[in-house]
Amino acid sequence: MLNRRILRVKAFKTIYCYAENRTMSLKDAEALLELSCEATRDLYLFLLSIVGPLTREAVERITAAKSKFNPSEEERNPNMRFATNRIAAILEGDPDFRKIISKKKLSWENYDVLLRNLYESVRERDYFKKYMSAPETGEAQALKADAQLWCRIFENEFEDNSALEDILEELSIYWNDDLGYALSWCIRTLKDLGDGANWSLPALYQSDLAGNESYTSDKAFVFGLLRGAYVNFDSFVDSIDSLTQKWTRDRICATDLALLVCGMAEAKAFPSIPVKIIINEYVEIAKYYSTRESSAFVNGLLDRLINKKNNQ
Numbered sequence: 001m002l003n004r005r006i007l008r009v010k011a012f013k014t015i016y017c018y019a020e021n022r023t024m025s026l027k028d029a030e031a032l033l034e035l036s037c038e039a040t041r042d043l044y045l046f047l048l049s050i051v052g053p054l055t056r057e058a059v060e061r062i063t064a065a066k067s068k069f070n071p072s073e074e075e076r077n078p079n080m081r082f083a084t085n086r087i088a089a090i091l092e093g094d095p096d097f098r099k100i101i102s103k104k105k106l107s108w109e110n111y112d113v114l115l116r117n118l119y120e121s122v123r124e125r126d127y128f129k130k131y132m133s134a135p136e137t138g139e140a141q142a143l144k145a146d147a148q149l150w151c152r153i154f155e156n157e158f159e160d161n162s163a164l165e166d167i168l169e170e171l172s173i174y175w176n177d178d179l180g181y182a183l184s185w186c187i188r189t190l191k192d193l194g195d196g197a198n199w200s201l202p203a204l205y206q207s208d209l210a211g212n213e214s215y216t217s218d219k220a221f222v223f224g225l226l227r228g229a230y231v232n233f234d235s236f237v238d239s240i241d242s243l244t245q246k247w248t249r250d251r252i253c254a255t256d257l258a259l260l261v262c263g264m265a266e267a268k269a270f271p272s273i274p275v276k277i278i279i280n281e282y283v284e285i286a287k288y289y290s291t292r293e294s295s296a297f298v299n300g301l302l303d304r305l306i307n308k309k310n311n312q
Contacts, residue, residue, distance in 0.1 A: 001041055001202040001209070006181055007222040008262065008281055010036045012289075015229045016258035026230050033226050039174035041204055043182040046106045046171075047158065048091070048189060050115075051150060053108040055088035057119045079132050085146040087193055094199050114163050127152045140196070147194025151187050158183055221270070228265035229258075236261045239305055255290040259298050260305065267306045275306050 014033045018024045065075040122128050131149045168175040203209050205218035263282040279302050286294040
């Protein structure tokens with residue numbers, strides 16, 4: 001599930017914590033990294049589990065409308081297409097999915113306001129109206145259409161949703177940064193379900209996914225990166241100081257320091273990875289997590305640091 005880019009981000013964040021708290025042991029750092037990795041898959045599960053509650057929101061609306069004193073013709077004979085969508089039935093009926101959601105205590109039960117607002121937003125969308133008005137088709141086509149609808153919902157309704165962001169921040173300090181990545185995996189799962197596949201829990205690391213048996217271990221990569229950065233932290237910082245005479249360690253922000261240390265650790269621990277790729281990866285991470293000037297700073301200094309080490 002987790003690719004090398006997101007694993008680098010998680011190692012960098014852990015080393016950033018270590019840079020801010022030097023009393024952290026290696027064991028604590030490894031536990032923090034493992035928790036962070038598992039949290040991304042938990043977010044995937046939490047987001048995917050909204051399919052059932054959002055479908056039930058539609059069913060409850062239909063039931064309430066039918067119970068009115070004088071319902072309209074449309075309320076007496078509602079369009080049940082979304083309320084009976086097959087994707088919800090598949091996930092709700094999957095014992096493995098239900099079991100893991102229950103085990104991890106992932107629930108939308110306390111977020112009825114979000115569900116109501118989300119359903120109101122979805123039902124006004126053109127893609128939803130088109131789905132609801134489409135003619136009846138065969139079972140396979142109907143399943144695919146249901147899956148395509150859910151893909152549109154996940155693509156359009158969750159990112160830049162402040163109410164959802166507040167919920168994710170409340171539930172886990174790891175989740176907001178991983179939202180886009182977890183959503184991409186939800187969409188991948190929905191497409192697979194639409195093609196008739198059964199749901200299965202994704203392997204935590206991409207190297208462990210079916211078909212990737214020849215890949216080198218992503219778990220070994222990220223934990224090797226973390227250990228290399230942790231064990232060599234002080235010597236790497238000394239190297240950084242030697243090349244930044246105008247910038248003492250106290251003047252280099254902890255974010256940039258962690259990025260530089262991780263880049264040096266990766267180059268040392270994994271010499272088969274081209275230096276250009278390593279530098280580019282940490283420059284891209286700097287663009288997202290550090291200051292406006294950091295990407296150029298990390299780019300130039302990391303190149304000098306790695307080449308200096310390689311030439312020693």
